[in-house]
Amino acid sequence: MAIKSRRLREIPLAFAMLGPSLLVLITFVLYPLGKAVWLGQQTCDVQGKNCKSVGWGQYTNVVKSDQFQHALWVTVKFAMITVPIGLALGVGLAVLADKQLRGMRFFRTIFSSTIATSVAVASLMWLFLLQPSVGVLANLGWLHNIFPVIKEPGLLNDSGTALWSVGISSIWANLGFTFILVTAGLQGVPKEMHESAYVDGAGGWMRFTNVTLPLISPTLLFTTVVLTSRAFQAYGEMDLLTNGGPIPQDSTTTVTYLIYGSSSIIKNNDGLQAAVAVLLFVILLALSALQFRGFGKRVHYGS
Amino acid sequence: MKTPNKSRLLLAGLTASALLFASCGGGGSSSIIDPGTTKAPASGDSGAPTEPPTTVATPLASLPACDTTALDSATGTVNITFWHGMNGDLEKALTALTDEYNASQTKVKVSLENQGGYEQTLDKYLQSSQDSRPDMVQAPEYAVQVMGDTNSNVPVGACVESAAYDTSDFLPKALNQYFTEGVQWSMPFNVSDPVLYYNKKVFEAAGLDPNKPPTNMAELRTMSQAIVDSGAAAFGLSLDTGADSGGGWFLEQWFAKLGELYSDNDNGRLAPSTKVNFDGQTGIDLLTELQALVNDGLAYNVGDNASGQDALLKLADPKSAAAMTIATSAALGTVLTTVQGGLIPGITTDDIGVGPMPAPGDAVAPGAIVGGASLWIVNHDDPAKAAAVWDFISFLITAESQSTWAAATGYVPVRSSALEVGPIAEKYKTDPRFKVAYDQLSQVADTPASLGAILGPQREIRTLSARAIATVLQGGDVAAALTDAATQANALLSAYIAANQ
Numbered sequence: 001m002a003i004k005s006r007r008l009r010e011i012p013l014a015f016a017m018l019g020p021s022l023l024v025l026i027t028f029v030l031y032p033l034g035k036a037v038w039l040g041q042q043t044c045d046v047q048g049k050n051c052k053s054v055g056w057g058q059y060t061n062v063v064k065s066d067q068f069q070h071a072l073w074v075t076v077k078f079a080m081i082t083v084p085i086g087l088a089l090g091v092g093l094a095v096l097a098d099k100q101l102r103g104m105r106f107f108r109t110i111f112s113s114t115i116a117t118s119v120a121v122a123s124l125m126w127l128f129l130l131q132p133s134v135g136v137l138a139n140l141g142w143l144h145n146i147f148p149v150i151k152e153p154g155l156l157n158d159s160g161t162a163l164w165s166v167g168i169s170s171i172w173a174n175l176g177f178t179f180i181l182v183t184a185g186l187q188g189v190p191k192e193m194h195e196s197a198y199v200d201g202a203g204g205w206m207r208f209t210n211v212t213l214p215l216i217s218p219t220l221l222f223t224t225v226v227l228t229s230r231a232f233q234a235y236g237e238m239d240l241l242t243n244g245g246p247i248p249q250d251s252t253t254t255v256t257y258l259i260y261g262s263s264s265i266i267k268n269n270d271g272l273q274a275a276v277a278v279l280l281f282v283i284l285l286a287l288s289a290l291q292f293r294g295f296g297k298r299v300h301y302g303s
Numbered sequence: 304m305k306t307p308n309k310s311r312l313l314l315a316g317l318t319a320s321a322l323l324f325a326s327c328g329g330g331g332s333s334s335i336i337d338p339g340t341t342k343a344p345a346s347g348d349s350g351a352p353t354e355p356p357t358t359v360a361t362p363l364a365s366l367p368a369c370d371t372t373a374l375d376s377a378t379g380t381v382n383i384t385f386w387h388g389m390n391g392d393l394e395k396a397l398t399a400l401t402d403e404y405n406a407s408q409t410k411v412k413v414s415l416e417n418q419g420g421y422e423q424t425l426d427k428y429l430q431s432s433q434d435s436r437p438d439m440v441q442a443p444e445y446a447v448q449v450m451g452d453t454n455s456n457v458p459v460g461a462c463v464e465s466a467a468y469d470t471s472d473f474l475p476k477a478l479n480q481y482f483t484e485g486v487q488w489s490m491p492f493n494v495s496d497p498v499l500y501y502n503k504k505v506f507e508a509a510g511l512d513p514n515k516p517p518t519n520m521a522e523l524r525t526m527s528q529a530i531v532d533s534g535a536a537a538f539g540l541s542l543d544t545g546a547d548s549g550g551g552w553f554l555e556q557w558f559a560k561l562g563e564l565y566s567d568n569d570n571g572r573l574a575p576s577t578k579v580n581f582d583g584q585t586g587i588d589l590l591t592e593l594q595a596l597v598n599d600g601l602a603y604n605v606g607d608n609a610s611g612q613d614a615l616l617k618l619a620d621p622k623s624a625a626a627m628t629i630a631t632s633a634a635l636g637t638v639l640t641t642v643q644g645g646l647i648p649g650i651t652t653d654d655i656g657v658g659p660m661p662a663p664g665d666a667v668a669p670g671a672i673v674g675g676a677s678l679w680i681v682n683h684d685d686p687a688k689a690a691a692v693w694d695f696i697s698f699l700i701t702a703e704s705q706s707t708w709a710a711a712t713g714y715v716p717v718r719s720s721a722l723e724v725g726p727i728a729e730k731y732k733t734d735p736r737f738k739v740a741y742d743q744l745s746q747v748a749d750t751p752a753s754l755g756a757i758l759g760p761q762r763e764i765r766t767l768s769a770r771a772i773a774t775v776l777q778g779g780d781v782a783a784a785l786t787d788a789a790t791q792a793n794a795l796l797s798a799y800i801a802a803n804q
Binding site: 043044047050054058065067132134139152154156157243245263264265272 | 606616759771773795
């Protein structure tokens with residue numbers, strides 16, 4: 001009885017403590033989100049004014065539209081390319097650099113350096129490398145004998161290779177981020193466990209799969225979720241490298257590009273943009289939940 | 304051995320969510336664009352004659368007034384902000400002119416605010432409330448209808464009238480580009496148009512006269528054949544399908560050259576357009592001609608031109624170069640600087656030729672429509688501010704300023720008197736390549752057709768025509784591609800009219 005009334009008395013205090021962050025959350029997250037959901041069933045003039053409700057059917061129309069379905073499929077493919085490869089490379093480099101050797105700091109700096117490179121800079125660099133007429137890669141004789149596509153029409157201009165090329169640039173740009181996270185995870189793995197496994201006769205690969213991976217699994221889960229949501233929200237690469245093209249296949253028109261892209265046909269339609277953005281939010285939410293549920297049970301958070 | 308399952312589970316999860324959404328599709332194709340249920344176009348008869356204008360011409364009297372004398376009665380300095388989209392050398396030139404203006408008088412002080420580019424400037428302007436908008440804004444040529452529909456401006460025409468400003472020596476085409484429904488909305492400032500760039504060395508090697516570039520596609524075809532046959536270059540022409548160039552803007556240019564209307568209601572200049580015409584015979588003939596050039600190995604399609612330079616860079620390809628390309632005249636300065644830097648071995652700046660944009664077929668049609676951007680006065684219900692903006696605009700368009708501006712940037716001066724004074728007089732004499740773009744704008748009498756179209760969703764429609772051209776250059780059916788693009792464009796136009804009236 002006494003405990004209950006004390007709890008009741010603490011409620012106002014709890015709200016007073018939570019107040020500031022609640023206020024921030026409502027003002028900057030919940031209110032805009034609600035507003036976006038509402039806008040998604042409206043149609044507005046070019047200034048985003050005089051909005052009229054056209055019904056929640058606008059959401060179903062968007063889901064049914066060729067443009068949205070295509071963009072979603074491109075986005076899923078983009079995530080399927082960038083997340084596993086990016087994660088594998090990040091883990092690989094982090095494990096390689098997790099040795100107490102002379103000069104390892106140098107390699108760690110190199111491996112993590114892409115985190116300091118903005119998407120714009122990284123994309124421009126790849127654009128110059130891949131430019132089919134005068135770019136460096138396109139004019140390496142042996143390379144273009146093996147892969148003629150690098151010269152004609154160019155990796156970014158071919159509907160079959162464009163998404164992969166943008167994906168590679170994105171993997172490269174995100175590698176530093178993955179590397180740092182995994183390195184931090186690896187430093188939490190106690191040496192003794194490796195040593196005892198070694199004494200038990202476990203080889204390098206076995207120690208990696210049975211000791212290292214389970215112990216860094218929380219980091220891997222976190223990294224996977226973040227990389228996936230980054231992949232679903234990738235925009236700068238498409239904007240700078242391909243403009244969502246090559247057209248008319250729209251090989252790199254992802255959902256975010258469909259919302260903001262300079263060559264998107266809904267770029268001045270606030271209602272449709274909001275509808276697509278809300279749908280992207282729902283998909284990402286579902287996907288993150290799926291990842292946490294799916295892998296969460298397998299993740300070892302220690303005892 | 305749990306780990307391999309993780310990526311498989313991820314793949315499964317991703318695929319599942321994709322399938323979930325894809326399965327909602329329910330067969331058949333549907334577009335994200337709803338042509339607007341509230342105000343559907345009168346009928347779907349594409350064969351019906353053009354409907355009469357749906358709105359009356361907006362008279363100047365119903366728009367905000369401009370009193371250019373208000374600046375004289377203002378106390379103290381009037382501060383005005385100017386949003387622009389000029390970068391690099393263009394921004395330097397604009398800053399120099401603005402500094403000159405600020406130093407020349409004390410009544411007005413202009414602050415430049417670079418918004419990053421045309422698109423960013425326009426998007427930010429459209430999304431800002433009237434209070435947070437600047438006093439003056441630079442908007443691209445494709446935004447005339449959109450800007451007019453914001454009802455946020457003092458039309459420049461009102462100031463021209465108030466100041467009894469003499470525009471008799473202006474290029475009519477430059478002014479008329481920004482004149483619709485009876486209103487001079489804005490003042491042309493930076494004007495460009497597409498020209499033909501070509502490699503004179505290749506022309507010589509192919510036995511062609513390096514001083515006689517092709518003036519139409521028929522000549523271009525013959526010359527390209529000679530170039531390819533002689534092995535002087537791998538291709539005659541480098542084409543692109545970018546919305547800002549070969550895929551959109553050039554299509555409008557070609558229609559204007561032929562004197563054909565690109566859209567109904569006199570190219571949107573009498574009343575907002577409801578329908579585009581590029582799916583007609585003119586469009587079909589044009590694209591069939593381009594497709595044949597590519598199919599016959601005479602032209603090379605560089606694709607989307609996402610970097611904005613791919614078509615031009617094809618001229619510098621060390622392995623399979625093209626001899627010619629079409630690109631904006633505003634690139635001439637950059638092209639010459641890049642060539643000077645040694646991009647193409649053995650080629651000097653003198654080997655780069657510039658000719659008029661080739662006309663379709665065997666037509667003799669030297670004209671072009673105006674590209675670039677214009678200056679808009681933003682209405683803040685403050686006569687002194689509007690008068691101050693007008694004062695700055697009238698400084699930017701003096702013959703001297705336009706001469707300095709054009710010489711520094713490669714843009715075309717907006718008035719003929721600018722050709723007599725300052726640096727551009729010298730430049731046009733010593734390097735006639737810079738004058739080609741000017742001549743294209745001064746040659747043909749203005750009709751609604753030769754001025755080009757003004758459309759609400761113009762940028763989006765250029766994207767659609769670009770898709771059609773890309774389809775065609777990759778071997779697709781011409782009529783089907785154009786019909787598809789036109790259907791979507793017409794839906795965009797109806798949706799625009801429904802949302803903005």
